[in-house]
Amino acid sequence: GEEVAQTPKHLVRGEGQKAKLYCAPIKGHSYVFWYQQVLKNEFKFLISFQNENVFDETGMPKERFSAKCLPNSPCSLEIQATKLEDSAVYFCASSLNPGGLREPQHFGDGTRLSIL
């Protein structure tokens, strides 16, 4: 598609439950990024993929968080045993490969995760 599609828009989980978020990048985009926006105005980088391979995972919490980008499937971000502090809006972005660093990232509308 022409837009980054994130599902669901809202996700509510009880503390300790699992949460799984999905992202379909723009068709033809090789790079996928996940960001966490906890407060209204802070974006924290989590992880990036180049096709199905992890490109940079320096922002991923070592425990509980995992992500995948498998061929012919939406990318996913999974949080095990959620905690209250995981409540945030999670954004996915994609970009073209050929332009490399000069290419902008195109963002989805985010998934709002609420942990109760």
Place this chain on the structure above:
Amino acid sequence: AQSVTQLGSHVSVSEGALVLLRCNYSSSVPPYLFWYVQYPNQGLQLLLKYTSAATLVKGINGFEAEFKKSETSFHLTKPSAHMSDAAEYFCAVTNSNTGNQFYFGTGTSLTVIP
């Protein structure tokens, strides 16, 4: 290390007045710089980008930004504010050392007063 500082978390302007949103960056190598806008409950929309071509960059919705290496700045401007410009604005930097990762500023909330 790479980082972005956006001075002024909140900016208010009157409708029709000049909009100036400040962004200063830190980058150990030549940067690529971007401005994004976020409307409520939406993702980020690209306004414009600097990728080492012209230093004055024109974007959508009448916005432009000028890359000033000597000042390490990339301020966003618009000559005349519209009510529809009210939103959150983010400056971001990346470079060849960041592995395509974007570093975002903390955002500036723009209010337009009728």
